[in-house]
Amino acid sequence: MIYILFTLSIAVFLFYLALKSRNVDTWFFPYLFSKVNTRPVNAAKKQHIYFCLADHFEPYWGKPNEVVAKNRVERWLREYPLIADMHRDSDGNRPKHTFFYPEEEYNQAILDTLSGLCKHGYGDIEIHLHHDNDTAENLTQLLRSFKYKLARQHGMLHCNPQTGDYLYGFIHGNWALDNSNPDGRWCGVNNELSILKETGCYADFTMPSAPNPAQVKKINSIYFAQGRPGMSRAHESGIDVRVGHWDDKGLLMIQGPLTLNWKHRKFGIFPKIENGELSYSAPPNAYRVELWKNCRICIAGADEHIFIKTYTHGAMEPTMDMFFSGGLDLLWRELERQYRDREGYALHYVTAWEMYKKIQEIAKGVS
Numbered sequence: 001m002i003y004i005l006f007t008l009s010i011a012v013f014l015f016y017l018a019l020k021s022r023n024v025d026t027w028f029f030p031y032l033f034s035k036v037n038t039r040p041v042n043a044a045k046k047q048h049i050y051f052c053l054a055d056h057f058e059p060y061w062g063k064p065n066e067v068v069a070k071n072r073v074e075r076w077l078r079e080y081p082l083i084a085d086m087h088r089d090s091d092g093n094r095p096k097h098t099f100f101y102p103e104e105e106y107n108q109a110i111l112d113t114l115s116g117l118c119k120h121g122y123g124d125i126e127i128h129l130h131h132d133n134d135t136a137e138n139l140t141q142l143l144r145s146f147k148y149k150l151a152r153q154h155g156m157l158h159c160n161p162q163t164g165d166y167l168y169g170f171i172h173g174n175w176a177l178d179n180s181n182p183d184g185r186w187c188g189v190n191n192e193l194s195i196l197k198e199t200g201c202y203a204d205f206t207m208p209s210a211p212n213p214a215q216v217k218k219i220n221s222i223y224f225a226q227g228r229p230g231m232s233r234a235h236e237s238g239i240d241v242r243v244g245h246w247d248d249k250g251l252l253m254i255q256g257p258l259t260l261n262w263k264h265r266k267f268g269i270f271p272k273i274e275n276g277e278l279s280y281s282a283p284p285n286a287y288r289v290e291l292w293k294n295c296r297i298c299i300a301g302a303d304e305h306i307f308i309k310t311y312t313h314g315a316m317e318p319t320m321d322m323f324f325s326g327g328l329d330l331l332w333r334e335l336e337r338q339y340r341d342r343e344g345y346a347l348h349y350v351t352a353w354e355m356y357k358k359i360q361e362i363a364k365g366v367s
Helices: 002-021 028-036 066-084 108-122 136-153 192-198 286-294 317-339 352-364
Strands: 047-056 097-102 123-129 166-172 201-204 222-225 251-254 259-266 270-274 305-312 345-349
Touching: 047 317, 047 352, 066 108, 066 317, 097 108, 097 166, 097 352, 108 123, 108 136, 123 136, 123 352, 136 166, 136 192, 166 352, 192 201, 192 251, 201 352, 251 352, 259 286, 270 286, 286 305, 286 317, 305 352, 317 345
Parallel strands: 047 097, 047 305, 047 345, 097 123, 123 166, 166 201, 201 251
Antiparallel strands: 222 251, 259 270
16 A cells, blocks of 8 residues: 555656656646536537637748748748638638737738738738847837837738727737746846727737747736736636626737547657647647537637637748648648538638637627
8 A cells, every 4th residue: 555655646746757857737727627527518419610720930940041031921822722722611601810920020021012912911910029128118119110010011900999099919928928038038028918908909829838938827808907016827727708798998818729638648648738839840630629619618608619729930041841741731631620510510710800700709799
């Protein structure tokens, strides 16, 4: 008995160390709690799956010259439509790509090319930003300046009908939203959520970031988080969106799936982290597509509507090679097989903006 207890203790300790080394301990217990408290699916209701691919699109990744950066964008212009045109969701819409473009990589010609692709119905452009040791004043100016460039010079973004001002979706570079890195790097601005809200951000799409240490405890959620003056990581908690309650005083956080993949294990023992990444080292497959759905990211009171937000760094050559040599086709075929062609399901390809609008409609009881 003592030997068994000792062996079990060692196994538990080693498992904890494995979790700790990959920063899983931050969200592991909320993950376990969610598994224990999973609500049964109402089989009588059709399950609507909304799929969004959010691209941290960085043409100047690796600091290349302008020719390389332009070639990366032109490859998307040339190859993406050929594959997307072969696919349709339950509404007859082809897949849509959301390019979160970095402010610090602004190039008018590149954005003209990218916006041209989007204006033909293949996607949308939103805001991405890498910054370090920043200030609230500078961040405010950067965000406002960039959104007006995207809107007025390139015809992108959407307008707030109440104010007439432009709205934007956001992904934080290096995952450090609201100064959430423990070492304080790659941001510097506490209460960043309030600045995003004040400058017209309609929703943040940064999370999940695991295994990065910027990962917060709240996972697999759609919720409002309010900035706290002088404090960081305000999105660690928040108020879940639910039918009949749309409290937009805070910033809407739309998270992607975060779970453990027990089918693909490190050393054959420890499960890999499933965080919705699509890349050359994390290509799509049927099991991953199912895992995303099983995270059941939805709105309280409307759990038949499931929102899947995956992410990629689509301007990297290895990832483009994966996408354009079969990866995107496989991704969409699996989504369509599991959720378009299967009884009791409906698949909807959406941009980040369309996902936000659908969440808003359901919460307000419009849909």
